Amino acid sequence: ILNVEQSPQSLHVQEGDSTNFTCSFPSSNFYALHWYRWETAKSPKALFVMTLNGDEKKKGRISATLNTKEGYSYLYIKGSQPEDSATYLCAFGSQGNLIFGKGTKLSVKP
Amino acid sequence: KAGVTQTPRYLIKTRGQQVTLSCSPISGHRSVSWYQQTPGQGLQFLFEYFSETQRNKGNFPGRFSGRQFSNSRSEMNVSTLELGDSALYLCASSLEGGRSYGYTFGSGTRLTVV
Numbered sequence: 001i002l003n004v005e006q007s008p009q010s011l012h013v014q015e016g017d018s019t020n021f022t023c024s025f026p027s028s029n030f031y032a033l034h035w036y037r038w039e040t041a042k043s044p045k046a047l048f049v050m051t052l053n054g055d056e057k058k059k060g061r062i063s064a065t066l067n068t069k070e071g072y073s074y075l076y077i078k079g080s081q082p083e084d085s086a087t088y089l090c091a092f093g094s095q096g097n098l099i100f101g102k103g104t105k106l107s108v109k110p
Numbered sequence: 111k112a113g114v115t116q117t118p119r120y121l122i123k124t125r126g127q128q129v130t131l132s133c134s135p136i137s138g139h140r141s142v143s144w145y146q147q148t149p150g151q152g153l154q155f156l157f158e159y160f161s162e163t164q165r166n167k168g169n170f171p172g173r174f175s176g177r178q179f180s181n182s183r184s185e186m187n188v189s190t191l192e193l194g195d196s197a198l199y200l201c202a203s204s205l206e207g208g209r210s211y212g213y214t215f216g217s218g219t220r221l222t223v224v
Contacts, residue, residue: 004152019170025165031209032132034212034213036212042152042217043113043114043200043215043216043217043218044200044202044215045214045215046211046212046213048212049210049211049212051209055169062166078164089152089153091153093209094166097143097155097158097166097168098143098145098155098213099155100152100153100154101152102151102152103152
């Protein structure tokens with residue numbers, strides 16, 4: 001059974017802090033690794049899709065790295081803002097079928 | 111550009127009944143996937159349709175079924191509802207299976223079985 005683990009489960013930081021989360025996934029038969037951001041009462045929004053070992057992607061203050069050989073990805077948020085508060089999900093993807101982790105819930109206090 | 115539209119948003123059904131949920135993908139997207147989220151669980155994959163064909167299926171009982179129409183709209187049906195089927199059901203669409211741009215999710219249908 002394929003499993004995707006995310007840590008920590010939740011995180012409380014102060015505005016301006018930088019933070020990072022971990023996603024662990026099976027290192028065999030890698031297809032793609034997705035990161036989504038899910039705000040309360042909204043739908044999950046795609047942040048990054050990463051397909052190559054060593055990939056690094058960046059969108060504003062958020063960036064992600066990928067290591068397919070050891071089966072992990074990191075998501076970094078630089079200078080957290082209250083609007084970054086959300087649950088961040090990673091998903092191990094095969095075509096049409098994503099296996100999601102349970103997410104890291106980030107709360108940023110002003 | 112319209113997003114992924116799911117109807118209805120909320121639904122209350124009685125145990126033993128059946129229910130049909132609808133999902134209209136983004137125009138041009140041919141892949142539609144369905145996910146279930148229950149409290150304490152991550153999103154669980156139900157099935158994926160591409161060009162009217164079920165391409166992948168998750169580990170759910172046969173009471174859960176779906177279909178996709180020629181306009182890419184998809185429906186999900188759950189027969190003989192059980193209390194444990196109470197969940198948020200999300201559908202997601204993509205152009206090519208999500209490998210380049212990821213999936214676009216709808217806002218979900220929250221199903222309560224009483």
